Amino acid sequence: MLASRVFSLVGRRSISTSLCLRAHGHGGSGGRRGIKHSLEGGSTGICPGWAVGAVPSQEGPPELLFFPQLSLDPWQCPGPELGEWEASLPWQVYRIKFNETYAEMNKGTNEWKTILGGVLFFLGLTGIILIWQKHFMYAPAPHTFSDEWLSAQTKRMLDMRVNPVQGITAQWDFDKNEWKK
């Protein structure tokens, strides 16, 4: 079924493509459109036959159009205009078999934005839970957490030489009377 669809497409197009090919030459006369020879620097190149909608037919493989120099214009290759690409024979054949091109298939999405935004939102909800707890549930902090108590407590720990090897006393510089940098 697929093969017969391909052959019907080829039959319709084979006449017009040979006319187009014979028209290439100097000055760009004839054919569906002229060949642009206005070029700025660059390397030489060829325009493959499928770019102008040519397919192998009974006459043999399509002729290659040769340019002495390529320009930076991506549409210099005289093929169908942008809108006509989707209707051209190679693309019709491709779309029969494949739903998407590799580029379409591999294309990235914006899904990460929704995901990250949702994650951050629910983390924010967690913070709201904390606020609720502090407001409605927690008792006041014990007096031993006040700044005066903490500083006195810290000095007492240092005087006792608590954890002198790797702990709190190890972080205190007794000569300069300050925390080690």
Next chain:
Amino acid sequence: ARGIQHTAVRQAHRKHELTFHDKYGTMVLLGGAAMFTSVWGYVFTTLKIEWGVSPVGRVTPSEWRE
């Protein structure tokens, strides 16, 4: 490189199905980030929760003997 250019131009013309992420993704991301920073900024600065942070580098020891 020209093939990629071709494809990119072609794709730009065929984008007729916008997904939810295309339409609202940026808004969701920014809204979530705003919600997150505002809530946790409040929790860590204004709300007086005792986190039990280490005194090292923070507390200046003061005399405790009476």
